[in-house]
Amino acid sequence: xxxxxxxxxxxxxxxxxxxxxxxxxxxxxxxxxxxxxxxxxxxxxxxxxxxxxxxxxxxxxxxxxxxxxxxxxxxxxxxxxxxxxxxxxxxxxxxxxxxxxxxxxxxxxxxxxxxxxxxxxxxxxxxxxxxxxxxxxxxxxxxxxxxxxxxxxxxxxxxxxxxxxxxxxxxxxxxxxxxxxxxxxxxxxxxxxxxxxxxxxxxxxxxxxxxxxxxxxxxxxxxxxxxxxxxxxxxxxxxxxxxxxxxxxxxxxxxxxxxxxxxxxxxxxxxxxxxxxxxxxxxxxxxxxxxxxxxxxxxxxxxxxxxxxxxxxxxxxxxxxxxxxxxxxxxxxxxxxxxxxxxxxxxxxxxxxxxxxxxxxxxxxxxxxxxxxxxxxxxxxxxxxxxxxxxxxxxxxxxxxxxxxxxxxxxxxx
Ligand SMILES: [Mn+2]
Numbered sequence: 001x002x003x004x005x006x007x008x009x010x011x012x013x014x015x016x017x018x019x020x021x022x023x024x025x026x027x028x029x030x031x032x033x034x035x036x037x038x039x040x041x042x043x044x045x046x047x048x049x050x051x052x053x054x055x056x057x058x059x060x061x062x063x064x065x066x067x068x069x070x071x072x073x074x075x076x077x078x079x080x081x082x083x084x085x086x087x088x089x090x091x092x093x094x095x096x097x098x099x100x101x102x103x104x105x106x107x108x109x110x111x112x113x114x115x116x117x118x119x120x121x122x123x124x125x126x127x128x129x130x131x132x133x134x135x136x137x138x139x140x141x142x143x144x145x146x147x148x149x150x151x152x153x154x155x156x157x158x159x160x161x162x163x164x165x166x167x168x169x170x171x172x173x174x175x176x177x178x179x180x181x182x183x184x185x186x187x188x189x190x191x192x193x194x195x196x197x198x199x200x201x202x203x204x205x206x207x208x209x210x211x212x213x214x215x216x217x218x219x220x221x222x223x224x225x226x227x228x229x230x231x232x233x234x235x236x237x238x239x240x241x242x243x244x245x246x247x248x249x250x251x252x253x254x255x256x257x258x259x260x261x262x263x264x265x266x267x268x269x270x271x272x273x274x275x276x277x278x279x280x281x282x283x284x285x286x287x288x289x290x291x292x293x294x295x296x297x298x299x300x301x302x303x304x305x306x307x308x309x310x311x312x313x314x315x316x317x318x319x320x321x322x323x324x325x326x327x328x329x330x331x332x333x334x335x336x337x338x339x340x341x342x343x344x345x346x347x348x349x350x351x352x353x354x355x356x357x358x359x360x361x362x363x364x365x366x367x368x369x370x371x372x373x374x375x376x377x378x379x380x381x382x383x384x385x386x387x388x389x390x391x392x393x394x395x396x397x398x399x400x401x402x403x404x405x406x407x408x409x410x411x412x413x414x
Contacts, residue, residue, distance in 0.1 A: 001231070003049055003050050004227060004228075005055065005188075005207060005225060005226040006040060006053070006055070006212055006226075007057065007091075007190075007192025007193070007210075007225075008055075008091070008210070009054070009057065009213075010215060011034060011060065015030050021325060022323070022325075028323075029246055029323075036213035036223070036244050037243075039243035048082070050125055051085040051087065052086045054087075054089070055193075056161030056193065057092065058088060058094055059072075059094040061098065062099055062100055076109050079108060087110050087129045087159065088110070089133040089160075090133035091161035091193060095114070095137045095139075096114040111133065117130060117147045121151070126155060127155045127156075128151040128156050130157070130186070131147070131159030140172070140175070142174065144160055144184065145180060149185065155188075156187050157189075160190070160191055161191070162176055162193055164178065164208075167194045178201060181206050188228060189204065191208045192208070192209075195210055195214075196208070197240060198210070204235070209224070210223055212225060213243075217325060217326075220247075220250060223242065223243075223247075224244060226238050226241075227241050245282060246282060246283045246285050247283070249278075251275055251288050254267070254292045255268075255294050256294055257292070257293075259295045269314045269318070271288075275322075283323065284322045284323070285322075285325050286325060287327075288311055288327045288328065289330055291331060292331055293331065293335060296331070297331040297333045297334065298333065301401035301402060303405060329398075332397075333401070343407060346400070347400070350396065353396065360392055364387050364392050367395060371384075
């Protein structure tokens, strides 16, 4: 017997800030979660798996119209025609009270109740699947505690959307200790919510399959579902199957000692080539981070548009399908570079500002005044409590690079 355990599809997740940057790639990036789901369906039908379990957050949020729901139905129906049952629960993102619209699912689909734990028995397979949907976004009690006892003689699966005993970067929902799960007497725990793949235990297996498709640069690497093989009532194999179509990566490139923008291009090109080789032929969405002390710092920080275009050009020249999501310049000016003439006046002035607490305070106040335009609620939610001295120094360094670059003879035509 083989089944698919997937979670956190986040279908139709909005791109928010990404859309603007993605430009002509926006539809590729936005449509990735749907295409990854299509790949799952394709796999399930081709490999004739016995059933599919989805452990919550199928949708990213309330539907703006019925198209998201109809997209899901199209996939579920293909499984129905292939005789493959689907058992799914709702998570915090698609909790029962979060969704103002709903559809009746095809007859092969069982969405478990949000009021109380529910058990589905697949008679022909001797499988019992226990689980509960999220009634609301914030479920703070231990849902697993009230899941029913295992059914004797059957293969028992618990489906649970949970932050388990806490995971960095994820809100705490339906918290539980690992031993709450391992001592329950089930044969497999199909978890969802945490987007990084993780096997918490192997006796019995307690598994986060990770999300089906990375949504941004902080969800890097191969994404997909877990394919579970059961023989003689025991799990004999848990295998990750990648179905993502866009793969995210942050590439930190050391550009120390680069004299000019041209000098660092081969290093960036090399980093991109290595990432392409690692990406299994997927579209690669890359954030570049340039670090190190270099004379090129001024050209990088001073002309971000040119730098972005050079990096996009290197991506075009790679032998993969690469989109540069962003370029972060974290380089430092080359040491021991002494300016002369007007440029020396500028560096002297800025170094005076840098060491004068009153001047730095003025800069901080001016920057924070600009940040006031961001709604207070957003600032509070992000835990924003003012700019640090380090952030102000970074802004000043960027400003210095920009001014020196603009003032340098031949800045535009090196
Ligand atoms: Mn979740």
